[in-house]
Amino acid sequence: MEDLATAAALAIGLVALGGYLLGSIPFGLVLTRLAGYGDIRAIGSGNIGATNVLRTGNKPLALAALLLDSGKGAVAVLIAVALFETPMMGVIAGGAAFLGHCFPVWLRFKGGKGVATFLGTMIAAAWPVGLACCATWAVTAAITRTSSLSSLAAAALGPVYALFLADQPRAGLALFCAVLIFIRHKDNIARILAGTEPKIGASKKKG
Numbered sequence: 001m002e003d004l005a006t007a008a009a010l011a012i013g014l015v016a017l018g019g020y021l022l023g024s025i026p027f028g029l030v031l032t033r034l035a036g037y038g039d040i041r042a043i044g045s046g047n048i049g050a051t052n053v054l055r056t057g058n059k060p061l062a063l064a065a066l067l068l069d070s071g072k073g074a075v076a077v078l079i080a081v082a083l084f085e086t087p088m089m090g091v092i093a094g095g096a097a098f099l100g101h102c103f104p105v106w107l108r109f110k111g112g113k114g115v116a117t118f119l120g121t122m123i124a125a126a127w128p129v130g131l132a133c134c135a136t137w138a139v140t141a142a143i144t145r146t147s148s149l150s151s152l153a154a155a156a157l158g159p160v161y162a163l164f165l166a167d168q169p170r171a172g173l174a175l176f177c178a179v180l181i182f183i184r185h186k187d188n189i190a191r192i193l194a195g196t197e198p199k200i201g202a203s204k205k206k207g
Contacts (some may be wrong), residue, residue, distance in 0.1 A: 011084065012092060019076040019093035023100025023117060026107055027068035028053045035061055044198070049112040051147045054200070069112070070120030073097045077124035087125070091173045094121035098177050102184060113184040115151040118177040122158060125173060126166035133158050133174075145199045148188035155181040 028048040032040040037056050040048055044055035050066035073094055080093035101117040103109040119137070123130030133154040140150035155178040162171035182189070191197040 011089070015080045015084070015089050015093045016096040019080065019096030020100040021105075022072050022076050023097030024104035024106060024111070025068075025072060025100075026104055026111065027072070028065040028112065029107070031061055031065050031068075032056060037061075047112055048107070049114075050116055051200070066116050069101065069116035070123070072101070073117040073119075073121030074124035077121055087167075088169055090125050091169045094125050095173055095176055097121060098180070102180055113151070114177065114181055115155070118155065118158070118181060121177070122162075122170075122174060126162060126170045128165040129158065129161045129170065129174065132161040132165065141200060146192070146197055147200050148185055148197055149192055151181060152185055152189070 026048050028050060029040050032038070032043075032053060035056075035058065037043070037058070040052055040056070044052045046052070050062050050069060053065040054062035056062070076093040076097035077090040080089040081087060083089070098114050098117050098121055100111075102111045102114045104111040115137075119130060119134055121130075122133055136157050137150045137154040140153045141147060144150065158174035158178055159171050162174040188197060
C-alpha cells in the first residue's frame with residue numbers, strides 16, 4: 001500500500017510540475033520580442049497576455065499569443081489524461097498550467113492574468129464548459145468592447161457551467177481559476193467601476 005501511495009504521489013507531483021513548467025512559458029513576451037516590439041511589459045497594461053499584445057497593433061501576433069497561451073493549458077490537460085487515463089490528472093495538470101501562466105518562474109513569478117490559459121484548459125478538461133465560457137467572453141466583448149469585463153464574466157460563470165455540464169472536480173478547477181482571475185484583475189475591476197478601463201484594441205503606452 002505504501003508503494004502505491006508513493007507512486008501516486010510521485011505521479012501527481014510530476015503532472016503538477018510538468019503542467020506548471022508548460023504553463024509558465026511566456027508566449028506573449030517571446031512573440032513580441034521576436035517580432036521586434038521589445039518588452040511587451042512596457043506597453044499598455046504591462047501584461048504578457050494576448051489582449052496586451054493586441055495593443056501593439058499587430059492582430060496576427062495577438063492571435064498567435066492567444067492560441068499559444070490557451071493551447072498550453074489544453075496540452076497540459078490532454079497529455080496528463082492520455083498518460084494516466086483519468087480526468088483527475090487532467091484537472092491537476094490544467095490547474096498547474098494556469099498557475100504557471102500567472103506566476104512563471106522565468107519572470108520572477110510575475111505573469112499574465114490567465115484568461116486564455118483558463119479557456120484552453122477548460123476546453124480540454126470539459127469541452128462543453130470551455131465552449132460556454134468562450135461564448136460568454138465573446139458575447140460580453142461584443143456588447144461592452146471591454147476585454148477584462150468579458151474575462152470576468154466568463155470566469156465567474158465557469159464554475160456554474162461545470163457543475164451542470166461536467167462534475168465537481170472540474171467545477172473545482174474552474175473555481176480555482178476564477179478566484180485567481182478575479183484577484184489578478186483587481187486593478188481592472190477598479191477601472192471598470194471608475195469607467196476608465198480601456199476598450200479592446202486601444203493602444204496605450206504604459207505610464
